[in-house]
Amino acid sequence: MRTTSRYRAAARMVAAIGVVSLLAACSGNGGTTGTGATGGSEAGGYPDQNITIVVPFSAGGPTDTVTRMIAEPMAAKLGGKIVVQNVEGAGGTVGAGEVARAKPDGYTVLMHHIGMSTAPALYKNLGYKPLESFQTVGLVTEVPMTVVARKDFAPATLQDLVTHVKANADKVTLANAGIGAASHLCGLLFQTATGVKLQEVPYEGTGPALTDLVGGQVDFMCDQTTNTSGQISAGEVKAYAVTTPERVKSLPDVPTTTEAGLPKLQVSVWHGLYVPTGTPQDVVQKLSEALKVALADQKVIDQMAKLGTAPVPAEDATPQAHRTKLEEQLGTWAKVITDAGVKVS
Numbered sequence: 001m002r003t004t005s006r007y008r009a010a011a012r013m014v015a016a017i018g019v020v021s022l023l024a025a026c027s028g029n030g031g032t033t034g035t036g037a038t039g040g041s042e043a044g045g046y047p048d049q050n051i052t053i054v055v056p057f058s059a060g061g062p063t064d065t066v067t068r069m070i071a072e073p074m075a076a077k078l079g080g081k082i083v084v085q086n087v088e089g090a091g092g093t094v095g096a097g098e099v100a101r102a103k104p105d106g107y108t109v110l111m112h113h114i115g116m117s118t119a120p121a122l123y124k125n126l127g128y129k130p131l132e133s134f135q136t137v138g139l140v141t142e143v144p145m146t147v148v149a150r151k152d153f154a155p156a157t158l159q160d161l162v163t164h165v166k167a168n169a170d171k172v173t174l175a176n177a178g179i180g181a182a183s184h185l186c187g188l189l190f191q192t193a194t195g196v197k198l199q200e201v202p203y204e205g206t207g208p209a210l211t212d213l214v215g216g217q218v219d220f221m222c223d224q225t226t227n228t229s230g231q232i233s234a235g236e237v238k239a240y241a242v243t244t245p246e247r248v249k250s251l252p253d254v255p256t257t258t259e260a261g262l263p264k265l266q267v268s269v270w271h272g273l274y275v276p277t278g279t280p281q282d283v284v285q286k287l288s289e290a291l292k293v294a295l296a297d298q299k300v301i302d303q304m305a306k307l308g309t310a311p312v313p314a315e316d317a318t319p320q321a322h323r324t325k326l327e328e329q330l331g332t333w334a335k336v337i338t339d340a341g342v343k344v345s
């Protein structure tokens with residue numbers, strides 16, 4: 001990494017920690033008093049104003065990409081307009097906190113990913129509680145990750161990468177989309193699997209992280225196929241492996257982490273839609289129905305397939321299936337993160 005980048009990385013780290021402190025100062029105002037129950041019946045004229053879907057990462061990243069894919073068909077089904085708003089910071093916790101505190105009327109919706117289930121173990125003073133502050137609407141998609149590097153990075157294979165980081169742990173830089181982001185988790189798993197502690201460079205989303213990776217300012221990272229596929233195919237980044245048990249159809253030449261000798265590095269990034277607790281039940285139902293229609297849209301299916309993923313089956317695009325997944329994932333990741341000894345504040 002060049003010196004200017006080091007300063008930029010340090011500044012980002014400080015910014016991330018600053019936001020965490022801000023959240024700590026605001027805790028208690030984070031929608032943590034909810035009961036998990038939804039409100040009554042109010043969906044009659046819904047929607048009669050624009051619906052905002054908050055993406056808690058910067059534009060041009062996987063969460064943003066998936067949201068923009070489904071926003072249009074969802075809006076068409078609902079008979080309204082959907083605006084996508086990026087509220088990035090602190091690994092997705094800033095945007096999630098904003099939605100937790102929003103009016104529970106169905107006009108502020110959150111698209112989040114696996115980070116919803118990891119934040120409580122990472123952030124001591126999180127301003128919300130996943131199962132209490134939010135009502136789940138439905139799962140959206142589960143996206144494989146890829147281990148990618150700047151194209152002129154020396155290691156040629158995943159095994160070479162492991163050897164290289166072991167010998168150069170103090171020099172190698174590992175980018176992520178923020179502490180608690182999926183890329184951060186994948187990086188943690190990599191470090192746990194190899195037993196090497198690396199210098200991490202947090203960004204506010206995959207968009208800016210990938211820009212720096214392509215520009216050669218950082219050495220490598222893990223991120224979703226939705227946003228690495230283009231660069232891999234164009235030869236702008238080097239791909240070492242996909243983090244799923246099977247190869248990804250759209251990237252047939254990229255081996256799995258198991259094939260490449262690092263079987264413990266397995267993670268897929270699930271995404272889901274949320275509304276603040278207290279949102280009327282029939283509004284949640286309308287959103288869930290619109291989500292199902294969007295996920296059955298051939299254009300969405302084709303776009304996702306091109307980017308290495310697929311919509312979840314219709315039965316998973318429901319509040320209950322989503323809540324069950326969230327409960328299970330909160331337990332899984334709390335253990336991984338505690339075992340890795342990571343804490344942000």
Ligand code: ASP
Pocket residue numbers: 057058060061062063064115176177180181182183184204205206207223224
């Ligand atoms: N892919 C990112 C992550 O690592 C987030 C994003 O920009 O969507 O969590």
